[in-house]
Amino acid sequence: MTVKNVLDSATTVGVIGAGAWGTALANVAARTGRSVALWARRAEQVAELTNLRENRRYLADIRLADTVAPTADLARAADNDLVLLVVPAQSLRSVAAELRVHVRGGATLISCAKGIERDTLMLPTQVLAEEIPEGRPAVLSGPSFASDVASGLPTAVTVAASSLEHARCIGAALASATFRIYHSDDVAGVEIGGAAKNVMAIAAGIAAGRGLGASAGAALVARSFAELRRLGKAFGARPETLMGLSGLGDLILTAGSPQSRNFALGHAIGSGLPLPDVLAEGAFTARGLLALAAQHNVDMPIASAVEAVLSGRASPDHAVELLLDRPLRAEN
Ligand SMILES: NC(=O)C1=CN([C@@H]2O[C@H](COP(=O)(O)OP(=O)(O)OC[C@H]3O[C@@H](n4cnc5c(N)ncnc54)[C@H](OP(=O)(O)O)[C@@H]3O)[C@@H](O)[C@H]2O)C=CC1
Ligand SMILES: O=C(CO)COP(=O)(O)O
Structure with a gap:
C-alpha cells in the first residue's frame, strides 16, 4: 500500500x-x-x-x-x-x-x-x-x-x-x-514519553496518597520531566517531542489526575488502601525503564524510587526519604 x-x-x-x-x-x-x-x-x-x-x-x-x-x-x-x-x-x-x-x-x-x-x-x-x-x-x-x-x-x-x-x-x-x-x-521520542510518564504518574500518586501536598506534587512533576527528558535525549529524541503532547503533555495529564490508573495505583500504595484491579502500565514498565536508563548511563531517581516501592524493597516513606536525601545539585 x-x-x-x-x-x-x-x-x-x-x-x-x-x-x-x-x-x-x-x-x-x-x-x-x-x-x-x-x-x-x-x-x-x-x-x-x-x-x-x-x-x-x-x-x-x-x-x-x-x-x-x-x-x-x-x-x-x-x-x-x-x-x-x-x-x-x-x-x-x-x-x-x-x-x-x-x-x-x-x-x-x-x-x-x-x-x-x-x-x-x-x-x-x-x-x-x-x-x-x-x-x-x-x-x-x-x-x-x-x-x-x-x-x-x-x-x-x-x-x-x-x-x-x-x-x-x-x-x-x-x-x-x-x-x-x-x-x-520521532518515533522513539513519542514512545519513550508514553512509557516513562506512566511510571512517573505512580510516583505522583504515591506522593498524593502520603499527603505530601501540592508543592511537593509540582516539584515531583518537574523533576520527573527532567528524568524523562534525560532518557529521551539519550535515545536521540527531539526536545520538541519530549516537551510536546506525548511527553510533557501526557505527564501533566496522568501525574495530575486521579482519573489516571497509574496515579490511582500510586495513590492506593501511598495511602495504604487496597490496590485497584486495573491496568497500570507503569507497574510493568518501571524495571525496564530503569534498565534502559542504566544502559544509557542516565540517572532516574524518581523512577528508581517507584521501582523500589513496587518491588517491595522500600516503603513509600523510605523512598521519599531517599529522594529528599539526595545531594543538592545544579538544576538540569
Ligand atoms: N485507557 C486510556 O485512557 C488509554 C490507554 N492507553 C494504552 O492503551 C493500552 C491498552 O489500555 P486499555 O485499553 O486502557 O486497557 P484495558 O485494561 O481497558 O483493556 C485491556 C484490553 O486488552 C485485552 N488484552 C489483555 N491481554 C491480552 C492478550 N494477551 N491478548 C489479547 N487481548 C488482551 C483485554 O481483554 P480481556 O478483557 O479479555 O482481558 C482488554 O480488552 C495500554 O498500553 C494503555 O497504556 C493509551 C492511551 C489512553
Ligand atoms: O495514557 C493515558 C492517558 O493519556 C491513560 O493513563 P492511565 O493508563 O494512567 O489511566
Missing part, C-alpha cells in the same frame, strides 16, 4: 483490543465515516458489544458507533489498511505474532500501547517491526483518557512514523473535529 492510499476514503480500519482505549479509538475511527472492525479475544465480550452496543466493563455509558463491528475473528480485524493495536504493552508481541498471517503486506500498524517490553527492553513499534516485518509501524500517543475521547471532549495526540508523510496521512485519516492528530517522525 502506498502512503497515498492511506488517505483514500475507502481506507478500512481494524482495532485489535476492546478495552477502554480500543473501544474509544474504534468510535474515533467511525467518526470519520469508516467501517471499523473491533476485535476482542473473548466471545462473550463480542456478544455483549454486539447486543448492548456498549462496553460495560471497560467504557461504560458510551454507545458503540453503528459502523463499529465487534468480532472475535482476528483475521477480520487484521485484514484492513490501518490496524490499531490496543492491547497492553506486555501482550503486544503475542498478539502481533498471531496477527502476522492475516495482515496485508504494507498495512499500517499503529501501536497505541504505552510501555516497554520487560524481557527485551523494546519499545512497542520495535516489537511490531520484529513480529510483522511486512507491516509499516507507527505509534499514536498523547494526553487522552479513553472516556474523554469517547465522550467527544476535545483531545490532541501525536502520531509518529519513520516517514513524516506516512504519519501525516495516518493523522489525516483518523482525525475528527474533537480529535486532533499532530504528526511526527
